[in-house]
Amino acid sequence: MSQSGGIPAAGNEENMAPRIPPLAPEELTLEQTALYAAITGGPRAQGPQHFPLTADDGSLRGPFDLMLRSPAVGSAQQELGAAIRYRTGFTDRARELAILLVAARWDSAFEREAHEAIARALGFGDDELAAIRALEVSGFDGAEGAVARATVALLNGDLSEEDWDAASTALGIGGVFELTALVGYYATLALQLRVFRVG
Structure with missing residues (x-):
């Protein structure tokens, strides 16, 4: 997994046994x-x-x-x-783009599987999904490009003044707040999936 953004590598959890069994409904x-x-x-x-x-x-x-x-x-x-x-103001495509960038940074197999399926249904092509997996967002423009660039900056830990100006102008203050919540939420899920070895 990438070391950028201070996220620790923990090996390939996809090939490790889950640490706990799932709970069946009767339990x-x-x-x-x-x-x-x-x-x-x-x-x-x-x-x-x-x-x-x-x-x-x-x-x-x-x-x-x-x-x-x-x-x-x-x-x-x-x-x-x-x-x-x-319930956010993002389009479905912009939201899935941001989620998949978090999945890419955290190398989260479950997030990638689940949200690439949604993204494909929304019209994302193979080239776009490959670019997202590489955290390469230069091919996205408009509101999607603004969300993508801000998400990559947030995955690096903050928005610079330049990033803030661009994101707050394109997305609005509420949009920046919602995006920080999205990045934090999916990073939390990725961490939990990694720690519990859920592939």
Whole structure:
């Protein structure tokens, strides 16, 4: 994984065994069951499904199973994720572009799998996805270019005065706030997926 931006490399977790087994629905406590229902019955489960939320045994996939381990924090985390996915001012393409840049920086296999499927449905081509995986954003322009450049800067830890001027002009103050929340949220998921060895 890239060392830029101060993100530590931890080896190739895709080929490591998960550190904990996923929780099957029949194993859940009342609090976990309520969170499971919020995830599987919320906006992520509505409309076209570009990646499955659950495995064949009904257990949640990826970061969603991890959220069950602390229902109080997991509930707040999944609600923040739903707000970022469905209630920001970004277009669907701009949002997925930013998410995939976070996945690329963190080398997050699950985020890449899930959100490349969504991106393809939104019209991203192979060349665009390859550029995103390389954190190469010069081919994006307009609002998407502004989101991409600001996301790369945020992944490096901050917005310079020049980056701030460009991002706040293109996205507005609220847009910059929403983008910092998006980058932080998906970086948190990537860290959790890495620590728990979820491929």
